[in-house]
Amino acid sequence: MATNESIKNQLKQQEQPKQMQERPQVNSVQGLLKNPVIQGKFQQLLKEKTSGFTSSLITLVNGDSYLSDSDPMSIITGAMQAAQLDLPLEKQFGFAYLVPFNSKEGNKWVKKAQFVLGYRGYIQLAQRSGQYKSINVGNVYEGQLESWNPLTEELVFNPEGKVSDNVVGYFGYFQLLNGFEKTVYWTKEQVEKHRVENNKSKDKSKLTGVWTSNYDAMAQKTVLRNLLSKWGILSIEMQKAVLVDESEEFQEEQEQILQDVTPVETATVEANPVAIEAIETDK
Template sequence: MATNSALKNQLANKQDAPKKVSAQSLGLKALLSTPTMKKKFEAVLDKKSPQFMSSLLNLYNGDQGLMKAEPMSIVSSALVAATLDLPIDKNLGYAWIVPFYDSKKGHTAAQFQLGYKGYIQLALRTGQYKAINVIPVYEGELVKWNRLTEEIELNLDGATSDKVIGYCGYFKLVNGFEKTVYWTREQIESHRIKHNKLKDKKALNGVWKSDYDAMALKTVLRNMLSKWGILSIEMQKAFTEDEAEHEVKDITEDSSVIDGDFEIVDDEQSEQPIDTEQTEVSFDDVQ
């Protein structure tokens, strides 16, 4: 028969044991406050980790759609951006964390999407590109385009309206090789509809709905670089991760539980923005 002393010791050991909670049951704030997640971001970003996590929480608090997404999918997407060392502020246009409804799994998840500025940034880091750009072409600006020779003539002062009729991409390598591509608005739309995951293929969603031109520019740039550009290991990773769907269970060291001391926060207290200038992430006022 167990003595009182033995029972007390057993209870004390249980109280001292690390808490184990399903990662999927945590809100974003509580998930990021766990030692496991802090270590993951610190391993990638080092001293920049607190600022990046602050920007992630600010992004989350300012996006009603993202608040409905699985927290683990948000973290997964954020870690991709962190690995590529790209900011996730959607106003900057380097990378986006976009919520979408997964009809197969019956829930909303987040997805990492690379912006055209992100592709340009990664290309410049290789040191192989002397020049790279992509622009919208307005009605009246296109003088001549030869699909075979890829010779294009634009009159950038000749716009007759604000209507975008196409998108032009260009790069020149330090070795002298250069490439120019031009997509009509109709070609962009055909590509968008073909790859649209919605049942209504013509419906706009995500960044295509909020910033059509940015996604069109990205489409042209991505296609051009993938066919003719020099791709570093980092750029190859970006191409693979862009708009990829991940299993959220792969984010933690243990796919089912997260160990550590943390506080589950009431969602009603998670609406307040945080100060991105702080040197440490505070998990007391936001989720």
């Protein structure tokens, strides 16, 4: 995956007599996008989609005061991670985000951007693999869950039973073309326990980043990522996504800048009442 250091090293190798004149331009996202090395990397990854992707990146940065104040190279690095997965960064799609945060370097805090994969990004990558007949993830509100048997994986879910907007858990489900299917259900307490255990910041209980602005979307992603990585068929793309997502989601010495990176529409797909019997015998 692209890193700040690898890109910086290549930029150093192409120093020219005009370096001093170009320096102000390089210290911006637009300036970096004009650099031949970076242009070449995006072109290699996106081919004919390069122009549209970079234009949308500039629009995204210019329209977000938090992001535009972040280290330009970190924005480019995060954008390249999205490009490697061929996922758009526009917030309204909810496939992937660039989230600003403060990173401690020595005694200083530096604003940087971090690539964060959305649950819709996982669904998109699963669909591309051509192995999945159906895939779903969503909220379970108070009153909707009639029963859940983790042994047989029988989930009886009634969307008409909703009595409040209080989310009590999250379901995940997929069926492969070969007939194999898997259902999981996590209570909100299980999701929170997972979040805290994997949070490497000093204050483990504190909500940060997208967890603050859209807890349910991050919870759905956690359930879906766990479901697919344990029992799904992972394409090379999906393997990369899981590795990047797991390594980037929780970082030490970071204080996330709270901002809204929620998609314009965050509709959750709700299933009809269903009783799903697992075909897997060894869990």
